[in-house]
Amino acid sequence: xxxxxxxxxxxxxxxxxxxxxxxxxxxxxxxxxxxxxxxxxxxxxxxxxxxxxxxxxxxxxxxxxxxxxxxxxxxxxxxxxxxxxxxxxxxxxxxxxxxxxxxxxxxxxxxxxxxxxxxxxxxxxxxxxxxxxxxxxxxxxxxxxxxxxxxxxxxxxxxxxxxxxxxxxxxxxxxxxxxxxxxxxxxxxxxxxxxxxxxxxxxxxxxxxxxxxxxxxxxxxxxxxxxxxxxxxxxxxxxxxxxxxxxxxxxxxxxxxxxxxxxxxxxxxxxxxxxxxxxxxxxxxxxxxxxxxxxxxxxxxxxxxxxxxxxxxxxxxxxxxxxxxxxxxxxxxxxxxxxxxxxxxxxx
Amino acid sequence: xxxxxxxxxxxxxxxxxxxxxxxxxxxxxxxxxxxxxxxxxxxxxxxxxxxxxxxxxxxxxxxxxxxxxxxxxxxxxxxxxxxxxxxxxxxxxxxxxxxxxxxxxxxxxxxxxxxxxxxxxxxxxxxxxxxxxxxxxxxxxxxxxxxxxxxxxxxxxxxxxxxxxxxxxxxxxxxxxxxxxxxxxxxxxxxxxxxxxxxxxxxxxxxxxxxxxxxxxxxxxxxxxxxxxxxxxxxxxxxxxxxxxxxxxxxxxxxxxxxxxxxxxxxxxxxxxxxxxxxxxxxxxxxxxxxxxxxxxxxxxxxxxxxxxxxxxxxxxxxxxxxxxxxxxxxxxxxxxxxxxxxxxxxxxxxxxxxxxxxxxxxxxxxxxxxxxxxxxxxxxxxxxxxxxxxxxxxxxxxxxxxxxxxxxxxxxxxxxxxxxxxxxxxxxxxxxxx
Numbered sequence: 001x002x003x004x005x006x007x008x009x010x011x012x013x014x015x016x017x018x019x020x021x022x023x024x025x026x027x028x029x030x031x032x033x034x035x036x037x038x039x040x041x042x043x044x045x046x047x048x049x050x051x052x053x054x055x056x057x058x059x060x061x062x063x064x065x066x067x068x069x070x071x072x073x074x075x076x077x078x079x080x081x082x083x084x085x086x087x088x089x090x091x092x093x094x095x096x097x098x099x100x101x102x103x104x105x106x107x108x109x110x111x112x113x114x115x116x117x118x119x120x121x122x123x124x125x126x127x128x129x130x131x132x133x134x135x136x137x138x139x140x141x142x143x144x145x146x147x148x149x150x151x152x153x154x155x156x157x158x159x160x161x162x163x164x165x166x167x168x169x170x171x172x173x174x175x176x177x178x179x180x181x182x183x184x185x186x187x188x189x190x191x192x193x194x195x196x197x198x199x200x201x202x203x204x205x206x207x208x209x210x211x212x213x214x215x216x217x218x219x220x221x222x223x224x225x226x227x228x229x230x231x232x233x234x235x236x237x238x239x240x241x242x243x244x245x246x247x248x249x250x251x252x253x254x255x256x257x258x259x260x261x262x263x264x265x266x267x268x269x270x271x272x273x274x275x276x277x278x279x280x281x282x283x284x285x286x287x288x289x290x291x292x293x294x295x296x297x298x299x300x301x302x303x304x305x306x307x308x309x310x311x312x313x314x315x316x317x318x319x320x321x322x323x324x325x326x327x328x329x330x331x332x333x334x335x336x337x338x339x340x341x342x343x344x345x346x347x348x
Numbered sequence: 349x350x351x352x353x354x355x356x357x358x359x360x361x362x363x364x365x366x367x368x369x370x371x372x373x374x375x376x377x378x379x380x381x382x383x384x385x386x387x388x389x390x391x392x393x394x395x396x397x398x399x400x401x402x403x404x405x406x407x408x409x410x411x412x413x414x415x416x417x418x419x420x421x422x423x424x425x426x427x428x429x430x431x432x433x434x435x436x437x438x439x440x441x442x443x444x445x446x447x448x449x450x451x452x453x454x455x456x457x458x459x460x461x462x463x464x465x466x467x468x469x470x471x472x473x474x475x476x477x478x479x480x481x482x483x484x485x486x487x488x489x490x491x492x493x494x495x496x497x498x499x500x501x502x503x504x505x506x507x508x509x510x511x512x513x514x515x516x517x518x519x520x521x522x523x524x525x526x527x528x529x530x531x532x533x534x535x536x537x538x539x540x541x542x543x544x545x546x547x548x549x550x551x552x553x554x555x556x557x558x559x560x561x562x563x564x565x566x567x568x569x570x571x572x573x574x575x576x577x578x579x580x581x582x583x584x585x586x587x588x589x590x591x592x593x594x595x596x597x598x599x600x601x602x603x604x605x606x607x608x609x610x611x612x613x614x615x616x617x618x619x620x621x622x623x624x625x626x627x628x629x630x631x632x633x634x635x636x637x638x639x640x641x642x643x644x645x646x647x648x649x650x651x652x653x654x655x656x657x658x659x660x661x662x663x664x665x666x667x668x669x670x671x672x673x674x675x676x677x678x679x680x681x682x683x684x685x686x687x688x689x690x691x692x693x694x695x696x697x698x699x700x701x702x703x704x705x706x707x708x709x710x711x712x713x714x715x716x717x718x719x720x721x722x723x724x725x726x727x728x729x730x731x732x733x734x735x736x737x738x739x740x741x742x743x744x745x746x747x748x749x750x751x752x753x754x755x756x757x758x759x760x761x762x763x764x765x766x767x768x769x770x771x772x773x774x775x776x777x778x779x780x781x782x783x
Contacts, residue, residue, distance in 0.1 A: 006664055006701045007678050009765040011751035012671040013512060014700035017758045019708055090705065132706040280710035285724055335746040336719045337580060337590040
């Protein structure tokens with residue numbers, strides 16, 4: 001026996017799963033959506049994706065470099081610092097950058113998304129302490145930042161196979177905010193909604209098939225729990241159907257469940273539910289807390305969609321992320337065998 | 349009786365069981381060691397008090413230390429010879445008093461006479477007199493367990509052996525089926541219960557089949573799930589009863605005994621043999637020949653490793669007990685206890701020794717926690733030194749320390765360490781408040 005023996009508290013065997021591995025899984029799950037985005041929106045989408053990812057990773061690196069230990073010292077030992085950074089690099093910033101690129105329309109300029117990525121990583125994630133410490137989802141916050149800073153986010157390019165140049169530019173009107181919410185537009189065909197053809201939207205959000213593939217992959221790899229996005233999407237779409245049944249002045253509206261798939265498949269709901277709301281860091285830890293979180297998300301999404309008519313999913317996620325610490329503090333499950341003890345108390 | 353299938357409990361983990369290494373190796377009796385280092389901390393309670401002196405001759409089975417307090421147990425000489433020393437030796441869990449006996453090779457035995465007048469009282473007395481403790485790992489004196497304060501209607505034999513690598517209970521169940529059944533009947537008689545259930549995990553079909561031969565014992569097939577062998581979860585899946593937090597199984601009308609304990613009771617009653625040896629598994633990727641051995645209490649680990657052909661490769665970790673709850677040892681200068689169920693030498697590939705990374709709040713630890721606790725809260729607040737909040741938000745005091753949370757943690761956080769620290773701090777505060 002030599003000195004290399006390790007002593008620690010049990011357990012002495014552990015699962016092979018690591019943070020890095022989970023993030024790699026998320027990246028793999030995002031790839032179909034990213035590729036579909038490039039097919040639909042062309043080179044511009046590719047440029048945006050690359051810019052966002054590189055921007056995010058570079059920001060994290062620069063932050064790591066200047067954060068602690070003296071800038072001058074680190075400059076002297078640059079190679080060592082790079083090695084150290086690579087050792088602790090867990091792919092989270094790649095995920096953030098990729099998600100950010102997928103939730104903006106293809107009309108966004110490259111410098112706009114770069115600023116968004118820098119803000120997302122530096123101000124939302126690293127300042128709070130890096131991986132696992134951020135309060136809100138960095139990608140959602142980055143999108144919100146671009147949205148309130150530039151006008152390009154209000155313009156959506158319609159996705160189409162091949163015909164990128166001739167694609168129509170619609171202003172301020174995703175399919176969702178235009179006709180659907182008031183329950184009086186002609187519904188798009190389900191196939192178009194699923195494939196995303198002819199649908200105005202963000203790079204990664206239009207092709208629902210790609211998102212479903214990613215969702216199934218994440219579920220199979222047990223990165224997310226299968227019921228989480230489903231609860232959010234189904235409940236939100238159902239509430240939207242209910243809200244659409246509220247008649248406007250002078251118009252008639254009825255409860256029409258056939259609108260359900262349109263609500264579920266339109267806008268950024270699906271992408272947000274699968275990839276952003278399920279972010280570990282900014283969602284509750286316990287199962288009961290998670291149920292509350294997703295129900296609140298669904299209610300907020302449907303109500304805000306109805307009253308504002310803009311794409312609200314990332315706003316709602318940012319909003320609910322801020323409530324998560326409270327949920328975690330007050331909603332804690334009871335331990336196994338707790339009920340029995342309670343009964344005994346009542347008898348006394 | 350025909351075996352029935354049990355339901356599963358919510359949560360838990362699926363660990364690669366690695367039992368193939370040793371599950372087909374029949375129990376071998378290891379020759380008595382030249383020197384036995386017998387710890388007097390052989391049960392959950394206070395250490396026993398030595399009643400032999402340096403230079404005294406003892407026979408195998410002679411009492412060498414008397415129990416001190418209710419949950420302490422007597423300790424017996426596991427080999428015949430001369431007491432060389434009575435001293436404290438530093439163990440993995442701190443200094444423990446030891447009696448060191450040098451083997452004189454005579455092999456003289458001083459067992460009790462076999463029990464002829466079998467009544468509930470005489471069995472209880474025999475269990476106490478033979479120093480039998482729970483052989484599952486905790487070392488709770490069996491004499492206390494068979495004298496519950498509340499009425500009991502079921503005896504559950506724990507043959508789950510949910511820890512990976514360990515196969516000693518499995519081998520015992522296959523090879524000593526009739527003896528375990530007899531021991532179980534004695535325990536049932538002492539308790540005054542007629543219903544005996546044996547829970548065995550589904551990965552031991554030969555053991556399940558063996559126990560189907562008895563009319564009065566109900567075998568239950570347990571789902572392969574860790575920690576199935578935890579008392580509370582075994583009771584829940586076999587009887588549907590939940591044991592409250594801080595309560596004993598007897599409060600739910602159940603007593604759980606390990607199969608190895610039942611075998612020890614059989615030996616105590618029919619042969620008059622005190623608890624001086626036990627079957628343990630020597631396994632792991634770094635052992636040359638994995639084996640199941642009948643080993644005298646107090647055998648040095650170095651002797652056992654040598655008997656199993658030594659190291660196959662340099663071990664990354666050496667463990668007394670199972671890989672999920674066992675104690676890591678720094679060198680082979682350690683000695684088996686009554687509760688040592690295995691000696692594992694884990695190779696580089698098997699042993700976990702990664703550096704922890706930042707907590708992701710993924711909640712996987714809470715998902716797998718069989719007690720439905722929040723280990724991440726305990727870790728978070730205890731790292732900040734706020735043990736009160738840690739215990740409150742993590743429900744830490746109900747933790748059974750099964751290690752499932754730390755096993756699953758993708759960030760490899762030392763959760764069990766945080767939990768133990770919190771528990772100790774809360775207990776210390778409670779003690780202070782009490783004074």
